[in-house]
Amino acid sequence: MAKMEKTCPVCGKQFRTFISRQRKYCSKKCRDKKTKQAWYIYKIDQNIKKDKKYQKRLSKQGGVCAICGEKPKEGERLVLDHDHRTGKKRGLIHNKENTALGFVDDNIELLKKMIKYLKNNNNSK
Secondary structure, eight states, X not given: OOEEEEEOTTTOOEEEEETTTOOSSSSHHHHHHHHHHHHHXXXXXXXXXHHHHHHHHHHXXXXXXXXXXXXXXXXXXXXXXXXXXXXXXXEEEXXXXXXXXXXXXXXXXXXXXXXXXXXXXXXXX
């Protein structure tokens, strides 16, 4: 079998490989390092894409929460709310509001009863 000289793209070391095998790296350690680097770059790209989509959606909402209308605090990110039955994305809202909707299972009648309860039992008047 014929061998050929190659240069490892990670460490720059010269190594020999069979022409039929065509190894790209001189060792498993270099291969794993390159794989980790590629994964890290991929994750950065995905985060940039996510952030662009987030900024675009937030801008469409006027930079505020779709429920309460308040701007997110410094360093805070709103979460993307969705309908659990259909999967349809609804809007960016505060995490506490998203959690509340989840606890009532998007039940409008239950939310109306909760509002009525709060109105009837609000002692801060």
